[in-house]
Amino acid sequence: MSGSSSDGVRVWLVERTYSDDEQNMVILTYATPDGGRYFRKERALTSFSDVRDTTAAVDADSGNLGSVEDEDLRARYAAEAARMAEGHDPDDVI
Numbered sequence: 001m002s003g004s005s006s007d008g009v010r011v012w013l014v015e016r017t018y019s020d021d022e023q024n025m026v027i028l029t030y031a032t033p034d035g036g037r038y039f040r041k042e043r044a045l046t047s048f049s050d051v052r053d054t055t056a057a058v059d060a061d062s063g064n065l066g067s068v069e070d071e072d073l074r075a076r077y078a079a080e081a082a083r084m085a086e087g088h089d090p091d092d093v094i
Contacts, residue, residue: 008059011039012081013094016054030058033085035078037065057090 011030019025019042028041039060043052068074088094 008061009037009039009065010057010090011037011060011065012057012084012090013054014038014077014080014084028054029077030060031068031077031081032065033078033081035074035076035081036068038068038077039065053093055090056084056088056092056094 009032011032013028014031014035015027015029017027017029019027024045026043026045028043030039030041031037039058041058068077084094
């Protein structure tokens with residue numbers, strides 16, 4: 001499966017981290033199933049009542065995808081993308 005759709009490239013959530021530089025900043029990293037390309041979303045949490053769903057996958061514009069050059073990171077992203085794709089529908093809230 002290439003993961004392409006009419007809206008863009010399907011990418012799966014592979015990492016959720018909290019920014020060291022800014023408080024209340026969550027960084028969501030999504031990757032293609034082969035782990036070779038990634039899409040990063042930064043989300044500022046303005047309050048505890050600020051609830052925005054994080055889905056298992058999103059469709060990203062191919063122009064907004066970066067390349068994963070590190071082989072180990074690419075393998076880790078591919079494994080996590082496969083795990084997410086096998087266990088979740090794209091619109092599942094994670």
